[in-house]
Amino acid sequence: MNARPPFFRRPGIVLALRYAAAVALTVGFLFPVYWLFIISFKTPEEIFAFPPVWYPKSVQFANYAVLFKDGDAVTVWNSLVLAGVSTVIAMVLGTICAYSLVRFKTGGENLAVWIISQRMMPPIAIAFPVFLLYVFFGWVDSYHGLIILYTAFSLPYVIWMMRGYIEDLPLELEESALVDGLTRWEVLWKVVFPMVRSGLFATAVFTFVFAWNDFLFALVLTRTEVITYTVQVTHYFGGQSNFWAKIAAMSVLGTIPVFFTVAVLQRYLVRGISMGAVKG
Amino acid sequence: MADLKITNLHKHYSGVQAVRGIDLEVASGEFTVLVGPSGCGKSTLLRTIAGLETPDGGTIEIGGRVVNYVRPRDRDIAMVFQNYALYPYMNVFENIAFGLRARKTPQAEIETRVRRAADMLGITPLLERLPRQLSGGQRQRVAIGRAIVRNARLFLFDEPLSNLDAQLRDEMRSEIKRLHQELGTTMIYVTHDQIEAMTLADRIVLLRDGKIEQAGTPLDLYERPATRFVAGFLGSPQMNFVPAQLAQSGGGWAVKVGSDVSLPLPARQGDGLSDGRAIVLGLRPQYVTRANGSHRPGHERLGVTVELVQPTGSRAYITFPLGGVPIVAELESHDVQRPGERIDLDLDMNRAVLIDPESNRVI
Numbered sequence: 001m002n003a004r005p006p007f008f009r010r011p012g013i014v015l016a017l018r019y020a021a022a023v024a025l026t027v028g029f030l031f032p033v034y035w036l037f038i039i040s041f042k043t044p045e046e047i048f049a050f051p052p053v054w055y056p057k058s059v060q061f062a063n064y065a066v067l068f069k070d071g072d073a074v075t076v077w078n079s080l081v082l083a084g085v086s087t088v089i090a091m092v093l094g095t096i097c098a099y100s101l102v103r104f105k106t107g108g109e110n111l112a113v114w115i116i117s118q119r120m121m122p123p124i125a126i127a128f129p130v131f132l133l134y135v136f137f138g139w140v141d142s143y144h145g146l147i148i149l150y151t152a153f154s155l156p157y158v159i160w161m162m163r164g165y166i167e168d169l170p171l172e173l174e175e176s177a178l179v180d181g182l183t184r185w186e187v188l189w190k191v192v193f194p195m196v197r198s199g200l201f202a203t204a205v206f207t208f209v210f211a212w213n214d215f216l217f218a219l220v221l222t223r224t225e226v227i228t229y230t231v232q233v234t235h236y237f238g239g240q241s242n243f244w245a246k247i248a249a250m251s252v253l254g255t256i257p258v259f260f261t262v263a264v265l266q267r268y269l270v271r272g273i274s275m276g277a278v279k280g
Numbered sequence: 281m282a283d284l285k286i287t288n289l290h291k292h293y294s295g296v297q298a299v300r301g302i303d304l305e306v307a308s309g310e311f312t313v314l315v316g317p318s319g320c321g322k323s324t325l326l327r328t329i330a331g332l333e334t335p336d337g338g339t340i341e342i343g344g345r346v347v348n349y350v351r352p353r354d355r356d357i358a359m360v361f362q363n364y365a366l367y368p369y370m371n372v373f374e375n376i377a378f379g380l381r382a383r384k385t386p387q388a389e390i391e392t393r394v395r396r397a398a399d400m401l402g403i404t405p406l407l408e409r410l411p412r413q414l415s416g417g418q419r420q421r422v423a424i425g426r427a428i429v430r431n432a433r434l435f436l437f438d439e440p441l442s443n444l445d446a447q448l449r450d451e452m453r454s455e456i457k458r459l460h461q462e463l464g465t466t467m468i469y470v471t472h473d474q475i476e477a478m479t480l481a482d483r484i485v486l487l488r489d490g491k492i493e494q495a496g497t498p499l500d501l502y503e504r505p506a507t508r509f510v511a512g513f514l515g516s517p518q519m520n521f522v523p524a525q526l527a528q529s530g531g532g533w534a535v536k537v538g539s540d541v542s543l544p545l546p547a548r549q550g551d552g553l554s555d556g557r558a559i560v561l562g563l564r565p566q567y568v569t570r571a572n573g574s575h576r577p578g579h580e581r582l583g584v585t586v587e588l589v590q591p592t593g594s595r596a597y598i599t600f601p602l603g604g605v606p607i608v609a610e611l612e613s614h615d616v617q618r619p620g621e622r623i624d625l626d627l628d629m630n631r632a633v634l635i636d637p638e639s640n641r642v643i
Binding site for chain 1: 353358362
């Protein structure tokens, strides 16, 4: 007669426990997002009700409507422009720099390390000097001011990441293209970019999220014209009371673009990150 | 007219002199094989011809035009790489068409030329596939297709068969030879494999330490090597080298090996020969055979004790001692049965090579 395995080793039980753990973990991660999302549709009474209202009786769009009516929603657009443009510039420049580091050994081994070391500097350390410089140039509260800053901050990361991806490319692919009739720039565009596409997207997502989430520089370097959504959210924290409904609605607006980007690029993201992971 | 002319070419990388003063002319339609051991500079030489490296000295002319600083794309060359260098995100058709598209060839002509190349290489059914769906041999065919579709003046091959297994390598070797005969174009082929060099080449250029050791037809190099290195590099199993001495014998010359073996040489010019001079006797395993009753001029008989027998099927390699070194002979497989056997061998001294042990040059 076959002895039955102990209760906790039975295949069905193991599977059930695994699912239970996965569900618990997912709920733990998703609940704050759900709560934020649901608050944005609640009336003020529902927000402060006790016991808590787990889902609103009727969905209120008033919290969003007021953001658009007051013109606060434009701050999401500002964030989008700043993060989007700086990401594109950083990706193009960073990939070209990385290519140069890898293929032409520009600056030898040390330059690459020096570049990534720039990333280790705490942003707050340079906030004040940057502010003074920006006042001097008249770049405070301008799109290009923040775009230049975000690009400069993202570049070391982009260069470092893209360097890793490009190093993995077989040199012969590029040499073959050079012999077949491409110029160096065409090789970069037609051979290197398609080959490192996953890494390119993965790096771009992180670069975008960095700029998107920035609060410090947006706070220091903006006044009224290019306020980003992260700064705008803080305007709803008052000395007397906090506008939780607005905070939630604005935060949801701020989450949607990132959520969308990651959802669309998920395939590349996973592949891109694992490409880096395998390389070690 | 020479399709390629190289004059006093030098190339070094951070202190290492990879190519040192090479002069080479390749005639139109010739199949030239650059061969040599690892690090001899053959790949560097090819890459410099392709324009993937810039020479540090000397000139490279392709079709009568100096191309030292001309970009690879403007040199009118096509190149096949060891690792195929196929673009993984393009199908076979697009891979083959890549160079034509880069040169803005009209679509209709691309269609015709790609299909013609695919037909020649027998890969038409694979045109829609991605490189990862192909075997190693098929990938190499695609890589060759990408080169021949271009109708370039010069075809460069950089160890194209090294990644294939032995059987495929034989197959592709014949394929390349056939292509050369059909196309009649000038080809320069780099390999470290002497069999590939011997079978493919109209002319072999054997390189060593960045210099040309000897250049000539395969048989020239095989039968009349200029140095001990050339003699040892070509031929399998390798040529045997036996330390010996020259001695005068009955109006002619003989090679004395040890104290008891004397092998008379066929009539030679006396240039550079002197009694008692130390030499190295070079004898290919193929020119040592089982002795039969007849005596042919220039052949010497030698009784030996077999130490090792390595059957390969139709042939057997045996090893026996001579002059303190092990000598390999290639016999018929039934000529010898087991180690320890005492047999008579026939040494073809007409084919013997005498080498000066100091300069390592053939006397």
